[in-house]
Amino acid sequence: MEEFFDESDITRAIVEETAKELVDFSEVDVVIVGAGSSGLTAAFYLAKKGKKTLVLERRLSLGGGIGGGGMLFHKIVIADYAKDILDDIGCKYLKYKGNENILITDTSELMLKLGNAAINAGAKILFGISVEDVIFRENPLRISGVVIQWSAVPLAGLHVDPLMIKSKAVIDATGHDAEVVRIATKKIKELKTNVIGEKSMYSYKGEKILVEKTGEVVPGLYATGMAVAAIYNLPRMGPIFSSMLLSGRKVAEIISHNIK
Ligand code: 48F
Numbered sequence: 001m002e003e004f005f006d007e008s009d010i011t012r013a014i015v016e017e018t019a020k021e022l023v024d025f026s027e028v029d030v031v032i033v034g035a036g037s038s039g040l041t042a043a044f045y046l047a048k049k050g051k052k053t054l055v056l057e058r059r060l061s062l063g064g065g066i067g068g069g070g071m072l073f074h075k076i077v078i079a080d081y082a083k084d085i086l087d088d089i090g091c092k093y094l095k096y097k098g099n100e101n102i103l104i105t106d107t108s109e110l111m112l113k114l115g116n117a118a119i120n121a122g123a124k125i126l127f128g129i130s131v132e133d134v135i136f137r138e139n140p141l142r143i144s145g146v147v148i149q150w151s152a153v154p155l156a157g158l159h160v161d162p163l164m165i166k167s168k169a170v171i172d173a174t175g176h177d178a179e180v181v182r183i184a185t186k187k188i189k190e191l192k193t194n195v196i197g198e199k200s201m202y203s204y205k206g207e208k209i210l211v212e213k214t215g216e217v218v219p220g221l222y223a224t225g226m227a228v229a230a231i232y233n234l235p236r237m238g239p240i241f242s243s244m245l246l247s248g249r250k251v252a253e254i255i256s257h258n259i260k
Pocket of ligand 1: 033034035036037038039056057058059062063064065066129130131132173174175176179180224225226227236237238239240241244
């Protein structure tokens with residue numbers, strides 16, 4: 001029997017291509033931490049603008065909180081003021097008959113269409129990588145990249161030194177914990193930042209202020225999605241995702257303007 005490939009070909013193909021890409025992505029325009037709704041939206045619009053965009057996701061899947069829907073029901077809602085983003089990514093929806101300002105979509109459709117749009121636009125999404133720290137520079141003080149580790153390493157309780165990725169901008173899209181800003185706040189006192197945590201539920205108000213507050217937190221470090229709520233103590237909004245999409249697009253616009 002003629003054999004088309006050998007086990008060593010499989011290994012070489014994976015290792016060679018991974019190494020080539022990791023070298024290429026050791027310095028990028030933007031690192032996005034978290035492949036949830038806000039991070040993927042930011043990735044889509046940044047890549048569309050031609051920015052070299054790398055999304056790092058701790059888990060082995062994308063979508064973050066989208067998959068859980070509302071209390072595990074497989075629908076989520078989006079206010080119609082974010083309809084153009086659904087159209088941009090080709091995500092289908094229904095208008096809710098009880099209130100036409102509310103659009104309804106499937107969790108699986110939204111997560112896959114967001115991921116698909118980001119990848120088609122040219123963003124690279126890597127799974128199983130956790131951001132454990134930031135890189136900084138002084139005079140002027142600035143965040144200039146991230147420190148990464150395989151997610152499996154801390155789970156195994158091992159001490160393994162990390163690797164680093166330089167970038168012109170870092171986006172904290174880690175959701176309710178605002179992990180990246182929290183770490184930078186704890187370790188770099190000179191930043192004088194604070195992460196208070198989100199406020200209780202007020203859906204409409206939460207949506208509005210979250211988009212308003214989306215932007216640069218300290219030089220080089222930006223926040224989008226629920227990370228913004230955690231940083232500024234804004235009301236949570238539950239399984240309505242319009243502000244996640246609008247926040248992702250807004251941070252992409254700000255960064256596209258700020259970096260060359
Ligand atoms: O939690 P997540 O979906 O954040 P989001 O984009 O969306 C929030 C909504 O899901 C929902 C809501 C909407 O109204 O309230 O909760 O703000 O996605 C965050 C992603 O970041 C990953 C995490 O696994 C998830 O997929 N993540 C968190 N910390 C890290 C990380 C880290 N340190 N390194 C890499 N990935």
